[in-house]
Amino acid sequence: MLIYQKTKSGIWEIFMYKIFVYGTLKSEYLQNKLLGHTLESYDAKLEGYSINTGEKYFNVIQNDGGCVKGKVLLVSEKDILYIDQWESVPMYIKDKVRVHSKYGYEDVYIYIKKDKEDKIKLQDDVLNMSNNENLEATIDEFAGARDTEFPVCDIYLNYHIDLSAGILSDSKKSHDVITEKVKDKEASFIGYEDLHYENGGQQVSLYYTEENEKATLTVMIPVSACNPVRICEKAFGGKLKTEGKDFADYIYSKYNIKVLKKPKVIIYSSGEIDKSKRVEILSAGESNEIIEAADTDISRSEDVKVYAFNNVRIYIPKSFEPLYMDRLKSLLSL
Known part of the structure; x- marks a missing residue:
């Protein structure tokens, strides 16, 4: 499905996919390292879920009364595959959820952990993006080691x-x-x-x-x-x-x-x-x-x-x- 969205510069661009993010993918540092550019985004809320901050990397869990504050990223077909690499798919699986934003309710993709959580600590709004104290170093290591010679x-x-x-x-x-x-x-x-x-x-x-x-x-x-x-x-x-x-x-x-x-x-x-x-x-x-x-x-x-x-x-x-x-x-x- 093609998505037409007006960017910050006022130009209408075509994006292939929308992804709701709540953790490391909010990082513009990560986006630049992973994709070579930052992504257009806007604020959104995911109702009926909370963020589990009990593990090294955050994940969302269904929780009645919860409401996750995050962002919707506008991504191309090429970008979404590079993001899959970072999310170690299928360790995390993309699914569809309905979020609420300035555009009303809309269906978007989200990355959700495939397996059960080891530790549970639920929050709805967090400032940090993970419990990795060396996140930028981890991003640098990943970006430097991955192969870009072949298609994903x-x-x-x-x-x-x-x-x-x-x-x-x-x-x-x-x-x-x-x-x-x-x-x-x-x-x-x-x-x-x-x-x-x-x-x-x-x-x-x-x-x-x-x-x-x-x-x-x-x-x-x-x-x-x-x-x-x-x-x-x-x-x-x-x-x-x-x-x-x-x-x-x-x-x-x-x-x-x-x-x-x-x-x-x-x-x-x-x-x-x-x-x-x-x-x-x-x-x-x-x-x-x-x-x-x-x-x-x-x-x-x-x-x-x-x-x-x-x-x-x-x-x-x-x-x-x-x-x-x-x-x-x-x-x-x-």
Whole structure:
């Protein structure tokens, strides 16, 4: 949906999305570092919610009688994907809420934590933007480490599991908003782990699926700030680490499931990736044998292009949905 809004300079501009923010995204310092510019905004209130300030980063929680004071940001299609990186989607999920502003009541997006809060301390109006005392340093570190060479991507590592060597116990399986989207197989959320692959790595989500006597461990990397070439090189070179151990060995020691050393890598891109970059990703720096594969769309569909070689598959959809859950649903149906 196109949104026409008059800016502070009196010029009418086109924005794609509106996001209600109440924490770090109010920071113009963050906006400049993340997007290269500040965003147009205006004051708004979210009724029926309060801000939980009990954890390092704030989150909103439904609360009868609560009323969160925040701002509505006007963002472009490109901006919203960079913001997804900062919010570590799907650690936080975009949803729609109705806010009240000078324009009346309007539907906007909001980032809400996917999991339950560890600590609760509710407030409606806060001056600070988080409990991170070194927020600007954190922003600088994030902006300096993220990759901007490739379009924003969703990246998944799928490890096949040797069921004869061990199986995940039921006590370690749980469900969340993502497993609810998986309809044709048994899917469980296992938990979070810190995966080290480049510039310190990132916290990732682990999912376990079973189908037709086969099982898969899916490592879901938050909307990727890493270089997809580097992640492939690390994954296939056995250089992914968790707590200083080889990732596959760590998974076996903690969860009693044995995964194959090399995963299948799925890259779901927000924009076109030129042929030379596709060659880099598909070969992961190993050879030039995949030039033909990098130039061959195997999708047979007008809605998405697919390039594949060995254990790497690149999806470039015509429409990269702003809601992560919609993208995931689309990906699961491919």
